[in-house]
Amino acid sequence: xxxxxxxxxxxxxxxxxxxxxxxxxxxxxxxxxxxxxxxxxxxxxxxxxxxxxxxxxxxxxxxxxxxxxxxxxxxxxxxxxxxxxxxxxxxxxxxxxxxxxxxxxxxxxxxxxxxxxxxxxxxxxxxxxxxxxxxxxxxxxxxxxxxxxxxxxxxxxxxxxxxxxxxxxxxxxxxxxxxxxxxxxxxxxxxxxxxxxxxxxxxxxxxxxxxxxxxxxxxxxxxxxxxxxxxxxxxxxxxxxxxxxxxxxxxxxxxxxxxxxxxxxxxxxxxxxxxxxxxxxxxxxxxxxxxxxxxxxxxxxxxxxxxxxxxxxxxxxxxxxxxxxxxxxxxxxxxxxxxxxxxxxxxxxxxxxxxxxxxxxxxxxxxxxxxxxxxxxxxxxxxxxxxxxxxxxxxxxxxxxxxxxxxxxxxxxxxxxxxxxxxxxxxxxxxxxxxxxxxxxxxxxxxxxxxxxxxxxxxxxxxxxxxxxxxxxxxxxxxxxxxxxxxxxxxxxxxxxxxxxxxxxxxxxxxxxxxxxxxxxxxxxxxxxxxxxxxxxxxxx
Numbered sequence: 001x002x003x004x005x006x007x008x009x010x011x012x013x014x015x016x017x018x019x020x021x022x023x024x025x026x027x028x029x030x031x032x033x034x035x036x037x038x039x040x041x042x043x044x045x046x047x048x049x050x051x052x053x054x055x056x057x058x059x060x061x062x063x064x065x066x067x068x069x070x071x072x073x074x075x076x077x078x079x080x081x082x083x084x085x086x087x088x089x090x091x092x093x094x095x096x097x098x099x100x101x102x103x104x105x106x107x108x109x110x111x112x113x114x115x116x117x118x119x120x121x122x123x124x125x126x127x128x129x130x131x132x133x134x135x136x137x138x139x140x141x142x143x144x145x146x147x148x149x150x151x152x153x154x155x156x157x158x159x160x161x162x163x164x165x166x167x168x169x170x171x172x173x174x175x176x177x178x179x180x181x182x183x184x185x186x187x188x189x190x191x192x193x194x195x196x197x198x199x200x201x202x203x204x205x206x207x208x209x210x211x212x213x214x215x216x217x218x219x220x221x222x223x224x225x226x227x228x229x230x231x232x233x234x235x236x237x238x239x240x241x242x243x244x245x246x247x248x249x250x251x252x253x254x255x256x257x258x259x260x261x262x263x264x265x266x267x268x269x270x271x272x273x274x275x276x277x278x279x280x281x282x283x284x285x286x287x288x289x290x291x292x293x294x295x296x297x298x299x300x301x302x303x304x305x306x307x308x309x310x311x312x313x314x315x316x317x318x319x320x321x322x323x324x325x326x327x328x329x330x331x332x333x334x335x336x337x338x339x340x341x342x343x344x345x346x347x348x349x350x351x352x353x354x355x356x357x358x359x360x361x362x363x364x365x366x367x368x369x370x371x372x373x374x375x376x377x378x379x380x381x382x383x384x385x386x387x388x389x390x391x392x393x394x395x396x397x398x399x400x401x402x403x404x405x406x407x408x409x410x411x412x413x414x415x416x417x418x419x420x421x422x423x424x425x426x427x428x429x430x431x432x433x434x435x436x437x438x439x440x441x442x443x444x445x446x447x448x449x450x451x452x453x454x455x456x457x458x459x460x461x462x463x464x465x466x467x468x469x470x471x472x473x474x475x476x477x478x479x480x481x482x483x484x485x486x487x488x489x490x491x492x493x494x495x496x497x498x499x500x501x502x503x504x505x506x507x508x509x510x511x512x513x514x515x516x517x518x519x520x521x522x523x524x525x526x527x528x529x530x531x532x533x534x535x536x537x538x539x540x541x
Contacts, residue, residue: 140449232261
């Protein structure tokens, strides 16, 4: 695997390991140890500041954590008499988090060495574009053909079976060519199975949502051909036994499941609106899964009713002041009860958070700072999106997007300004019309035809050649758009499940719909270690 792929893998591992560390040292788990609560809270603040800072701006810090030294079986116990162990990881200037993970036993000594960054890629941007643009264009056309054929088959089967919707559990948004080929094979096989069904069996699926799953799909047991999600979606495992199973399925069961799913969707939507009004925020977003066995809608409903029971307290103490933020309610119990990054306009709240705790947070947090931070984030994103649109127009590209994190908006702005500065000369040497470009941290070419350009790309002798083309005393360089007025200070670690369905809190620009990027998304939360069969549903109100 190339250096860019290695870097992405290591970045994903870092998020997963960091999550494990935070889970182990979080103050909520040491309520009977006041010293541990204070020590760990202070250390987490220092760790957050280190993570949020760009690597070149990181300073050496020595952290101190108090953790349980007992067996793993007792890890969730909170015994005031238990002995705590003191850990002191040291994070170096301009360093990585590898020493932290080593201290907690999450990396071996050999793995720590492997975390060193790959050498900076000094390839010339124009030369690399010349090498890759033709292959990228062909890859994009191939990907579009496969995906277009998959969409055509989905719509055809929806009409033939009178389905409300036919999906592939999120795989239809994949950027990988092999996944798109598997999607096409899955749909073709399901089409053959459906056409062998009796006329009476075909009528049972009228108005039903169907999600097709392959044999390698996580979450669906291999001994079952069908499962029903909490929103009434029928998950079908496409296999040899599926035809006989569909012949024997009860139509009343499907109808009841569909009605129950509609009920919970409406229930969640109604309670979200009430919560938005009570908290006086921009929106309340529910982040949960509708997959088989999921209880997210029920948990949110119970939590929302508890919160609304304190409606008078919230309204009287908040005094009806509007806060331009989004409240994201989730059921990831490995995360803090309330999590807010200063570089985000999103407050993430766990579905078991007590009303008093949320009210206390809103009252003790400086509203002026919160509102200003949210306003700055929105301004920075609009600034970045405007520049990305200008780059797209300058090169006549199909899409221009960024997959860097929120804290790296400044890097995106700088990269866009440099591309615009050299756009005329680049256009003279390589035609990027109709291509899809992505501001990333490395050179790469995706299966769907996207071309990744590192934010710190090298231009070789472009500047020299540009000056030779201009009359004496003239310069085409202009400040297209000033950098964001406020330095980003909070790093939002990625990938909350289903972010492609919720572009509002993703830092991906509006130039392209997030589905074009497949799984490579910048998201607002750490991914769950376990694989998910389908993307979560997010409702933005």
